[in-house]
Amino acid sequence: MAIEVRIPTILRTHTGGNKTVEGSGDTLAALIDDLDSKHSGLKNRLVTEEGKLHRFVNVYVNDEDVRFTGALDTQVKDGDSVTILPAVAGGC
Amino acid sequence: MLRIARATYDAIVAHAREDHPDEACGVVAGPEGTNRPERVVPMLNAARSPTFYEFDTADLLRLYRDLDDRDEWAVVVYHSHTATEAYPSRTDIGYASGPAADPRTHYVLVSTRHHGPRTGLADDEVEFRSYRIVDGEVSEEEVEIVETHLFGHSPTTVVYD
Numbered sequence: 001m002a003i004e005v006r007i008p009t010i011l012r013t014h015t016g017g018n019k020t021v022e023g024s025g026d027t028l029a030a031l032i033d034d035l036d037s038k039h040s041g042l043k044n045r046l047v048t049e050e051g052k053l054h055r056f057v058n059v060y061v062n063d064e065d066v067r068f069t070g071a072l073d074t075q076v077k078d079g080d081s082v083t084i085l086p087a088v089a090g091g092c
Numbered sequence: 093m094l095r096i097a098r099a100t101y102d103a104i105v106a107h108a109r110e111d112h113p114d115e116a117c118g119v120v121a122g123p124e125g126t127n128r129p130e131r132v133v134p135m136l137n138a139a140r141s142p143t144f145y146e147f148d149t150a151d152l153l154r155l156y157r158d159l160d161d162r163d164e165w166a167v168v169v170y171h172s173h174t175a176t177e178a179y180p181s182r183t184d185i186g187y188a189s190g191p192a193a194d195p196r197t198h199y200v201l202v203s204t205r206h207h208g209p210r211t212g213l214a215d216d217e218v219e220f221r222s223y224r225i226v227d228g229e230v231s232e233e234e235v236e237i238v239e240t241h242l243f244g245h246s247p248t249t250v251v252y253d
C-alpha cells in the first residue's frame with residue numbers, strides 16, 4: 001500500500017508523463033519530500049521558499065482541501081488519495 | 093489561435109450575460125492533449141462578485157475528476173469582466189501563471205460592460221477575446237468562430253499551435 005497522488009497535466013513533465021504516482025509519508029510535507037526524491041523538481045512547484053503551500057495550488061487528501069486540515073501538516077496514510085490541482089480564480 | 097464552434101461561443105456569452113453584473117466563469121472541455129473546445133461546463137462563481145471569480149474548491153475537485161474520467165482537460169478557462177475590458181487583470185495573470193496551471197490553456201475573457209439587456213444601452217456589444225498566459229506574459233490570439241453546422245465536418249485530427 002502507498003499513497004496515490006494525482007498530478008496535474010503541466011506537472012507530469014516531472015513524472016515521465018504519468019497521471020498518478022505513488023509515495024509515502026506521515027504528513028503532506030513528508031509525502032512531497034518523498035515524491036521530490038523520485039520526481040525531481042516537484043517540490044519546488046508546490047511549496048514556496050518560505051515553506052508554505054503555493055497559494056495558486058490546491059491539494060486535496062481524499063475529498064478534503066488541505067487548507068482546512070492543516071496544509072502541509074495534514075496527516076496522510078497508506079491508502080489515501082491525494083490530488084493536486086491548479087486553483088482557478090481571477091478578477092478584473 | 094482558438095477555433096471554437098458558434099454554439100460554444102454563444103453558450104459562453106449567454107452565461108456571461110446571465111450572471112452580469114457578477115463575473116461568470118467556467119471551462120470548455122476537450123479531449124486531453126488537443127486544442128478542441130467541445131463541452132461547455134459553466135461553473136459557479138463562489139465569490140459571487142462583480143470584481144472577482146473563483147471556482148469553489150470542492151467544485152474544482154469534482155470538475156477535474158470528471159475531466160479525468162472522460163480523458164478530457166480544460167481546453168478553455170473563461171470568465172467575464174462586467175465593468176472593464178476583456179483583458180486579463182493582474183490577478184488573472186497571477187493565477188494563470190501558477191505552478192500547476194497549464195500554459196496550454198486558452199483563457200477566454202468576455203466583457204459585458206456594454207451589453208444591452210441589463211445595461212439598457214442601445215448598442216448591445218459583448219467583447220470576446222482569447223489569450224495565452226505563460227509565466228506572467230500575456231499574448232492575445234485570434235478567435236475563429238466556426239458555424240456549428242460545419243464544425244462536425246472539420247478534420248478532427250488538426251491541432252493548432
Ligand SMILES: [Zn+2]
Nearest residue numbers: 090091092184
Ligand atoms: Zn479577470
